[in-house]
Amino acid sequence: MKQTWKNGLPTAPDYFPIGVWLQSPENASRYGAAGINLYVALWQGPTEKQLTALKAAKMRVICEQNAVGLTHKDDPIIAAWMHGDEPDNAQAVTDPVTGKKGWGPCVPPAKIVADYQKLRATDPTRPILLNLGQGVANDDWKGRGAGAKLSDYETYVQGGDIVSFDVYPAANNLPLGLVAKGVDRLVGWTGGKTRIWNCLECTRIDGKTKATPRQVRNETWRAIIHGSRGLIYFVHQFQPKFNEHALLDDPEMLASVTATNKQIRELAAVINSPRGKRRTQNGVEMLVVEHQGANYIFAAATGDTTVTAELDPCGKIEVLGEGRTVSGSDTFAPNDVHLYRITG
Known part of the structure; x- marks a missing residue:
């Protein structure tokens, strides 16, 4: 975890990365006011327009290593490269004969490691973020596809310099402790040598149960207690009506998230201390x-x-x-x- 990168995230002991997942750059200033200091992933990007908007808002980004991104290899706005999302889940496939859509197996762990090595070779000045799915923590999750097994993760985690995962327990009527369990597992699988992050729920997501501000705060600090050193808020709502930035339209949750982020920033040097x-x-x-x-x-x-x-x-x-x-x-x-x- 002591490795540093020339164009990577800040290394100051009082810095703690607090990201938001797949948001429009036009809202970067509003997220910045809520204590978020990082964009993670860009829709069909990065594009020049997206990077220009993020620069204006002074919001750094983790994005794909596409052609536009690579023309900005010396641009500090890009803090890390994104290595896909949830490769450990079953992947969408289309039958070449019938055109019928379905689900195939997860991406083989060895391919993730090989692709990671290619990304690092293309730009060794930035870390690679790998985000995994809820199978990291939820042993009952059926979405990993045929042939998947828990031991796959021991190889998957070799495919990133920062390894994250997402599980949204309140929205799916699951125990909140799955967040902490997933962090524990990633710390164990990486031998404590890789920086571990996690995603957090804060919206209704699919129209069912919505986490309360108290639950989100509990998930957040339990993740930190167990060793997470970076957070990514998932703020979309898909049902009953799609809203990309549902957090920004929820005054109660936004106020709570903003207050939590403020405390995390104030205590970042303590959280980052190795003596806990x-x-x-x-x-x-x-x-x-x-x-x-x-x-x-x-x-x-x-x-x-x-x-x-x-x-x-x-x-x-x-x-x-x-x-x-x-x-x-x-x-x-x-x-x-x-x-x-x-x-x-």
Whole structure:
């Protein structure tokens, strides 16, 4: 994870990448105001018009290595190259005889690694982002196609310098803990040597269940507690009516996401510290980090009941962003997240 690239993402310890998936550059300034600092993927791009708009908004991008992108190899607006999306899922196919559309197997892991090596050879100055599907975390997912197996991921993860995945549990009535589980698995499969990111839900997506702001905040911090070092918001809604930028039209969710992003930016140097230790206490997951003479605890509830968790037996503990202090322990309702600083 210590590798750096001449034209890659910032390496400052107080930088944390917060991206948004496949959005029109015309909304880049609005996303920037919400604390998002990175575009991930461009529709049928990059094009010159898209890159010009992103430059004007000072929004860096991860995009495909197409002909236009390669003419901008020395352009800092491009922070990394995109290595497709969800190659581990069943791929769309068309029967050459009947024209009937269907689903074939996933992309072979070895092909992803070979293609990654070609992308790196074309431009070794930027990292490659590989985004995988929910099969990383959801063992019941049937969308990987015939012949797919969990061990495939041990090879897939060799196909990127940054490896991400997407699972949207609230929208699909699945446990929120799948986000943390997926991060754990990617960290394990890469031996902790590759930077791990994850995608986050924040809209209705397909018209069914919609995550609440509290659930999104819980997913976000549990991902960070488990080792995610980059976030990508999925903000589309497909049903009942298509909306590419549904987050921007949801005042309550937008305010919550903006507040969370602000805290992440403020605590980025702490999050990026290599000295964090994770523990679980009474249904609360915690990451304890020492940074510049203070101890920080990032804590998130995992259960469906209100619990009390022991934090630190010594002195008063500041609850960041909540205007209160606690002594020794704190109470967690379902989906609660509390962030603490302990000094002295």
